[in-house]
Amino acid sequence: MADFAAPPPDIRGAWALKLSGAGFNWYRNETALHADDLWVRTRAGALLTSAAGRLREIERLFRARHMPAPTREHPFPDPGRAAELRRIEDMRERVTALETKVRGSVMPTADRVSLRHRENEATLARLLEADTDLIGASHDLEAGLKSVDEGDVLGEPAQSAFSRSLGYIEAALAKRAAILV
Secondary structure: OOOOOOOOHHHHHHHHHHHOHHHOOOOOHHHHHHHHHHHHHHHHHHHHHHHHHHHHHHHHHHHHHHOOOOOOOOOOOOHHHHHHHHHHHHHHHHHHHHHHHHHOOOOOOOOHHHHHHOOHHHHHHHHHHHHHHHHHHHHHHHHHHHOOOOOOOOOHHHHHHHHHHHHHHHHHHHHHHHHOO
8 A cells, every 4th residue: 555645755846846936935925915916906906997887887878868869950969968978088088097007007026136125025015005095095986986877977076086086096006106116
């Protein structure tokens, strides 16, 4: 009967190589911080994608209710309604641009040259703080947009909440960029 208590050294070495392939160590705190940061940015990006989708839905409803098909008597849309529609489109474009920035945010490299100039684990912990602000503001933006309809999205309370949330997101991205300089 074979003894399965311990694998042969050559198999064990292959398994160790699979766990730490290309110098990646799964059990270091830095690795967990990299994974957490990636997860937070992915989640914030998903929240912003959802917010942009809600704005797209608001835009569609606005078009259906306030932008009738052109007729011979009225070949062009009402200029006031067209301006309101453009404001909704601008809001969606701003959210989409921020979502792209969030998903494209860089992580600090773990090469030997950059590691000589900074503490990687401390940098990752500071990045996670900035990303926590990022996900909180993204969540607030998405929740705020879910609670308004196409008539209210252009009102002063919704506009100020929208601008405040976008300001928080931009501040978190700026904080993140400052950490990585």
